[in-house]
Amino acid sequence: MHLFIQAIILGVLTGGLYALMTSGLTLTFGTMRIINMAQGVFVVCGAYIGFTLFNYLHIDPFLSILVSTPLLFAIGFTLQTFLLKPLRHDAHRLSLLMTWAMAIGLEGILSFIFGTDFRGILTTYQNSSWTIAGYEIPVVRALAFLLSVAILVGMYLLLTRTKFGRSVRAVSQRESAAKLLGVNTDRTAALAFGLGAATAGAAGAMFGLVSSFDPASHYDLIGRLLAICVIGGLGSNAGAIAGAVILALSESLVQAELSPAWSSVPFYVLLIIVLIARPQGLFGVRARGAI
Amino acid sequence: MIAALALFPFSGAESWIVNIGIFTLMYAALGSAWNLIGGYTGYVSLGSVAFFGLGAYGLALTFQHIGIGNGFLPFALVPIIGIAVAIVSVPIGWIAFRTRGLPFIIVTISLVIILQYMALNLTDITGGAPGLQVPQAPFPPGAYEEYFYWAMLGVFAVTLLACAYVRRSRLGLMMFAVREDEDKARGLGVATSVPKYAAFAGCAAFSAMAGAVWAYYLSTVYPQFAFDGEFLAMGIILVAYLGGIGTLWGPFVGAAILTPAQQYFAYSLGGSQLYLIAYAAVFIVVMLFLPRGVVTTIADRALRRSRRRKQVVEELATAESEALRDAPAPAVAR
Amino acid sequence: MSVDGPLLEIDALRKRFGGIVAVDGCSFSVERGSITGLIGPNGSGKTTVLNMLSGYLASDSGSIRFDGKRVARPDPTTMYRGGMSRTFQRARVLPEIDVLDNLLVAAPKRGLAVWGMSKANRATVDYAMTLLDEFKLTRLAEAKAGELSYGQQKLLEFATVLMGKPRLVLLDEPTAGVNHVMVDLMTERIREFHAKGLTFLIVEHNMEFVMSLCDPIVVLDHGKQLFAGAPDDVQQNQLVLDAYLGD
Numbered sequence: 069m070h071l072f073i074q075a076i077i078l079g080v081l082t083g084g085l086y087a088l089m090t091s092g093l094t095l096t097f098g099t100m101r102i103i104n105m106a107q108g109v110f111v112v113c114g115a116y117i118g119f120t121l122f123n124y125l126h127i128d129p130f131l132s133i134l135v136s137t138p139l140l141f142a143i144g145f146t147l148q149t150f151l152l153k154p155l156r157h158d159a160h161r162l163s164l165l166m167t168w169a170m171a172i173g174l175e176g177i178l179s180f181i182f183g184t185d186f187r188g189i190l191t192t193y194q195n196s197s198w199t200i201a202g203y204e205i206p207v208v209r210a211l212a213f214l215l216s217v218a219i220l221v222g223m224y225l226l227l228t229r230t231k232f233g234r235s236v237r238a239v240s241q242r243e244s245a246a247k248l249l250g251v252n253t254d255r256t257a258a259l260a261f262g263l264g265a266a267t268a269g270a271a272g273a274m275f276g277l278v279s280s281f282d283p284a285s286h287y288d289l290i291g292r293l294l295a296i297c298v299i300g301g302l303g304s305n306a307g308a309i310a311g312a313v314i315l316a317l318s319e320s321l322v323q324a325e326l327s328p329a330w331s332s333v334p335f336y337v338l339l340i341i342v343l344i345a346r347p348q349g350l351f352g353v354r355a356r357g358a359i
Numbered sequence: 360m361i362a363a364l365a366l367f368p369f370s371g372a373e374s375w376i377v378n379i380g381i382f383t384l385m386y387a388a389l390g391s392a393w394n395l396i397g398g399y400t401g402y403v404s405l406g407s408v409a410f411f412g413l414g415a416y417g418l419a420l421t422f423q424h425i426g427i428g429n430g431f432l433p434f435a436l437v438p439i440i441g442i443a444v445a446i447v448s449v450p451i452g453w454i455a456f457r458t459r460g461l462p463f464i465i466v467t468i469s470l471v472i473i474l475q476y477m478a479l480n481l482t483d484i485t486g487g488a489p490g491l492q493v494p495q496a497p498f499p500p501g502a503y504e505e506y507f508y509w510a511m512l513g514v515f516a517v518t519l520l521a522c523a524y525v526r527r528s529r530l531g532l533m534m535f536a537v538r539e540d541e542d543k544a545r546g547l548g549v550a551t552s553v554p555k556y557a558a559f560a561g562c563a564a565f566s567a568m569a570g571a572v573w574a575y576y577l578s579t580v581y582p583q584f585a586f587d588g589e590f591l592a593m594g595i596i597l598v599a600y601l602g603g604i605g606t607l608w609g610p611f612v613g614a615a616i617l618t619p620a621q622q623y624f625a626y627s628l629g630g631s632q633l634y635l636i637a638y639a640a641v642f643i644v645v646m647l648f649l650p651r652g653v654v655t656t657i658a659d660r661a662l663r664r665s666r667r668r669k670q671v672v673e674e675l676a677t678a679e680s681e682a683l684r685d686a687p688a689p690a691v692a693r
Numbered sequence: 694m695s696v697d698g699p700l701l702e703i704d705a706l707r708k709r710f711g712g713i714v715a716v717d718g719c720s721f722s723v724e725r726g727s728i729t730g731l732i733g734p735n736g737s738g739k740t741t742v743l744n745m746l747s748g749y750l751a752s753d754s755g756s757i758r759f760d761g762k763r764v765a766r767p768d769p770t771t772m773y774r775g776g777m778s779r780t781f782q783r784a785r786v787l788p789e790i791d792v793l794d795n796l797l798v799a800a801p802k803r804g805l806a807v808w809g810m811s812k813a814n815r816a817t818v819d820y821a822m823t824l825l826d827e828f829k830l831t832r833l834a835e836a837k838a839g840e841l842s843y844g845q846q847k848l849l850e851f852a853t854v855l856m857g858k859p860r861l862v863l864l865d866e867p868t869a870g871v872n873h874v875m876v877d878l879m880t881e882r883i884r885e886f887h888a889k890g891l892t893f894l895i896v897e898h899n900m901e902f903v904m905s906l907c908d909p910i911v912v913l914d915h916g917k918q919l920f921a922g923a924p925d926d927v928q929q930n931q932l933v934l935d936a937y938l939g940d
């Protein structure tokens with residue numbers, strides 16, 4: 069029982085971080101109707117930024133978020149402007165390939181700069197944890213969780229309370245209508261893509277703290293993020309959070325109770341069950357049939 | 360065309376060139392198989408690789424458990440593996456087809472990840488990360504490549520034949536209808552699951568056949584290569600896009616351009632980081648400058664110049680203007 | 694096949710979308726051999742009724758009887774094969790395939806015939822060509838359907854649903870966005886097929902068109918049947934006028 073609750077605590081803490089990564093994916097899907105296959109590599113970029121700042125300038129990884137976030141925003145904004153916006157014909161499907169090309173290219177660039185060895189950000193508080201009521205709460209994960217939640221709340225406010233948020237929602241609802249209302253859809257898309265990358269940048273620095281990574285880690289990451297989206301319902305923010313927590317929970321439970329090698333199995337089993345029982349995802353809405 | 364391709368090894372080409380030929384034909388077969396589901400039916404699937412891998416493992420496992428000799432007999436096994444994987448693909452399709460559009464893409468990506476994961480972890484069956492060995496074929500060194508070249512050509516030819524059949528048959532018409540507007544098609548009495556499953560299973564069968572030949576050729580299978588979601592999965596689609604999706608020869612043209620280029624990069628840049636960058640760059644250039652594909656672009660040009668086409672455009676214009684001449688068309692009240 | 698009784702009967706059909714009740718206990722019937730009009734202000738639920746009839750939407754409650762038999766769970770494919778076909782308010786054709794193929798798709802074919810080597814047999818192609826001729830689309834047979842003008846697409850969609858030799862055709866605003874010549878052509882074709890025994894249920898806003906063609910006319914308001922009767926009665930009915938002028 070103790071182990072069980074301990075695993076739940078760990079799962080929820082990690083889930084927050086995945087939720088942050090996925091929220092960016094949801095945002096780009098909502099505004100541009102594309103799957104951003106580069107979200108995983110954006111996270112890894114954030115991790116390397118944290119790693120570099122920590123190793124060479126001794127900046128605390130949590131502080132490096134202040135650098136990785138705007139940097140990834142700039143990268144995302146630029147990539148969208150030069151590589152995605154020009155796609156006109158069959159843009160939805162081509163973007164899939166284009167973002168994948170970005171992922172592979174960035175993986176190449178990262179390997180070029182940092183090599184292909186596994187890295188980790190090893191802080192002094194790496195292994196310390198608080199003990200509350202007999203349960204261990206690792207400091208790194210707890211902080212990462214809190215920060216992720218804070219950023220998610222910030223994103224929520226940004227999307228519901230600001231003019232930019234209104235444009236994003238207008239574009240997600242219907243692009244043609246948004247154009248009529250005078251929303252600059254191209255700019256909104258670029259900002260949204262940048263913002264999506266920025267969430268990955270923030271999450272990345274923390275991801276580097278909780279697990280080791282190499283440039284190819286993005287492949288594994290994007291697989292998880294996409295599966296989270298399907299479970300939660302593509303385009304749903306609540307779904308992204310629920311999916312992320314389910315993923316992290318199931319992994320940490322199996323890791324604790326069974327064996328690490330099989331930690332991903334229940335999640336994929338769940339994915340299949342959700343697809344069979346509720347293909348639109350837990351929080352998704354069924355697409356309209358007629359009209 | 361196929362005959363010309365069949366004669367290619369006799370041109371005295373060196374074995375490394377034949378090797379590139381095999382690789383090209385493999386991509387052409389995979390791209391054409393993908394065309395069935397992605398090009399004609401409009402369901403972008405990244406699952407081809409999953410079936411490619413199943414075919415490769417299928418061959419290796421047959422070798423392990425049933426002695427099938429190692430001469431030409433394994434080639435006879437290839438179609439059987441294709442059929443078996445097609446059968447396996449049906450329940451998978453049942454799950455995947457509960458979604459469409461982008462979620463369908465994600466589900467097929469998940470399929471590849473799940474299979475790779477299983478291949479890595481079911482060590483008793485799959486040998487885990489190192490994979491399985493397949494006995495090397497006892498062909499004479501000089502001609503070793505050639506037999507595999509012809510085998511792969513056979514797979515490609517069969518795939519192409521299937522595509523040609525689809526393009527002029529009722530089944531293909533149903534696939535097109537699903538691609539254009541699935542819901543509308545349902546309202547026209549089209550039993551949409553027939554073309555969907557046919558395309559999915561067909562793609563699975565031909566991809567598996569290519570995988571089986573490839574595994575025998577390399578005489579080894581391991582998860583990273585069999586279920587390569589990173590390069591092969593996207594490479595297949597890129598080949599189809601570069602050639603022109605939904606065209607008969609597009610995937611072949613795409614493969615003929617891309618595969619030698621890829622091999623060249625791999626050869627000159629090694630497996631290094633630069634290879635990744637170059638690969639991405641090729642990807643980006645294709646997407647930006649040839650999004651409609653070589654074959655489609657050329658066909659469009661030719662069509663625009665052809666008389667038949669001009670006639671259609673003129674007919675369109677006259678039909679419109681005739682209608683308008685007779686009536687100044689006051690906006691009809693809605 | 695029962696010969697008496699209405700061809701289509703709907704009873705207490707309901708559909709709600711979240712907060713709005715789009716169709717609220719709607720009941721009416723379509724007599725054999727009639728051209729029934731279905732009119733009502735914007736948003737009164739006409740399209741939603743058609744969507745439920747043709748199996749594109751599941752109703753919340755109520756029943757549908759087609760040709761005397763209750764249809765428990767309508768589904769687009771079976772409804773079409775059963776002899777009821779429809780067009781859409783915003784014309785839907787298969788844009789990237791050519792006009793003739795658009796018709797051939799709709800030819801009923803089942804079982805092993807699907808796996809044949811050709812797209813359709815001679816007789817089917819001939820019938821499709823006849824339809825194209827009647828709709829003045831013959832010259833465009835090889836054009837892609839998406840290249841046609843909107844009016845031509847509406848004609849094509851109408852022609853397409855006739856391929857299945859239906860007994861009842863539901864048309865959702867056949868004249869919206871179509872110029873006069875094509876409206877006349879459409880009217881002619883409706884009359885002609887009607888003369889051959891086909892039954893129509895037509896949703897329209899174009900009153901001139903409805904009044905000259907349809908009898909009886911069913912008026913829908915807020916998802917309910919408000920009135921049903923001959924064109925003259927509809928025009929004089931106070932309730933109908935109120936509904937259109939807004940209350």
Ligand SMILES: Nc1ncnc2c1ncn2[C@@H]1O[C@H](COP(=O)(O)OP(=O)(O)OP(=O)(O)O)[C@@H](O)[C@H]1O
Pocket residue numbers: 356710713714715733734735736737738739740741742782
């Ligand atoms: N899929 C849907 N989801 C939510 N609301 C819907 C949906 N379809 C229709 N509605 C709503 O139901 C009501 C009835 O719509 P419907 O399209 O049936 O009206 P209509 O009579 O066809 O109108 P029009 O003359 O404008 O075509 C409207 O308020 C509409 O907004």
Ligand SMILES: [Mg+2]
Pocket residue numbers: 739740741782
């Ligand atoms: Mg309507």
